[in-house]
Amino acid sequence: MFTRPLLLSSKLELTRCFKFPQNGMSQYPSYYIKPIYSNDKQTDLIKSGEAQKLAHVPTRAALNDQTSSIYHDDLICLLVNYLMKDGNKLLARDLVEKTMEKIKRVQLEKYHKLANEEEKEKVVLNPRAIIHQAITNVKPILQLTPIKRGGVTYQVPVPITDRRSQFLSMKWLIEAGNEKERTVRFYDQFAYELIDAANNTGRAVKKKQDLHKQCEMNRAYAHYRWS
């Protein structure tokens, strides 16, 4: 009988003491810190003595794609998430892994074709390096925003945040991978696109250049951003 009011009071106390995070859906109170799952970072913390301090701070559980594997790569996890449809992460991850396999096969074929030892060394065989390079190459530095001035909507070039440009880059790469014959596998096409983009050619890079060209053409409207 008397447990109920007790519970209620403690709940009230909680609401008074702590500010809940803005995202009301989070199951963690705001004072929970994010987990440090990378092996390197952990060793650094232990060396500097920070780990002792963090040992008793309440910590969130790691997400299921945050592992201490030596092959963990934040950017590629993000790519998997952007590729994912309907929460089917298994498929998305599988596609990215198969893409990396295809990249390796294509690059190794190039490698074996070359006779010269020096030229062989220049072929990039690391699929992760190629993906990173491709994403950097496709990142735009400006984008167009519609702004209404005097009843007319102008496409105004505006600077872009790094995160947005990274998102656009990956989006365009994935779109380029999807533009294919029905009989071609996505991961094969995606691999070719990534290799092309890493060499600064291909459809995704073309898209970036087109956007830059459009921005250049609309430079006269640039002042609409602030006036």
Added chain:
Amino acid sequence: MLNSLVRRSLLRKVPVQPIILPVAHLSLETQPLERLQSFRTSENNPLNHSDDHIGQFYTIPSEHKKKLFLYGGLPRSYDTQTKTFNESCLMIRKPSVDVINCLRHVDYSKPAVRFILYGKKGQGKSLSLAHIIHYGYSAGFLIVHVPWVGGWLRRCQESSISEFKPGCIDTNLDAAAWLVHFKHQNSHLLDNPDLRTTQDHVWSKRESTPKDVPLGELVDHGINRIKFASQCIVVLAEEIKQLSREGKCKTLVVVDGFNGFFYPNTRILTEKKEVVHPKNVTVTEAFLNLSRFDWKNGAAVVTVDELAIAEKDHISHFPRYLLGRDGFEHMDPFVPVAVPTYTKLEFTSCMDYYRERRWVLPLDGQDEELQFLSAMNPYRLMLLCNSV
């Protein structure tokens, strides 16, 4: 445990003679050290492979590969790897070396010895078999090799009612394809004038193969008259046994996925849409005949594989379960050879090979991580390394 005991006791019966190596090989004390450092051996002749080579990779010469595996026999994933790696290398592993050792020392005047390779999925049964086939080819055996029984009974191309045995079903297209495979693998032996048919074979009113013609002609007949291909295999099996009995050839029967012959649910249907039991498929008879021990100058090496049966029945990988009672009694007594996961040595050697081929980039702690993730399973390791 029991299996290893049975296996050991069976192996003990085989007189193991020391292999005589040139003095230069024996006197070098550095040999073990050299072996540890190298994951590759230059000894490409499977006749000379011994326990010393375990864990090392050897190259199958491309002309041998074309001859033996042109029409199947190597898993498809292995084929893509060889294309990428620009060479076809096989790891020399304990089970295949054991079988080769036995084949080397078996008394061929005694009834045929049967070996059964078994192991979980992806542990290298088919590739061990490929190594043994390569040995058989180098040692001059007549090779009767079925690349994959599942291909006949679970994915057959067409079926028709047999004319020769009432109630039986022919799978003629597959049978003809196999005859082409057999002819290609043994083209160098079929020219041998000793290999002649021992009986008359009447196919129809007008067609017959007389006694005392080269075996190649019998095979050709099966290929040209696809209608008789299945029956041709049955006849060919009997002829091969007879020739081996007479000592005109040594025969190595190699069947991958042998348990398929005893699994009741095939995907072959009669005209009334009833499932055909494998014993009612004509080609089955031929290979059951070849895997009996009522002949000499021959040996059979077969694998039992979960993948040769329907997925719902992948329960155990042991021969007793996979062969069932009938199959087990048919094969008994046999030498069971377990194909295990990689040992530490084999694992390191495999990773070294991948690194040398630039398939995997060297990274600290890589071996340890992959070892745990793959649980030392060769196929799973290959899959993991694909995206690394």
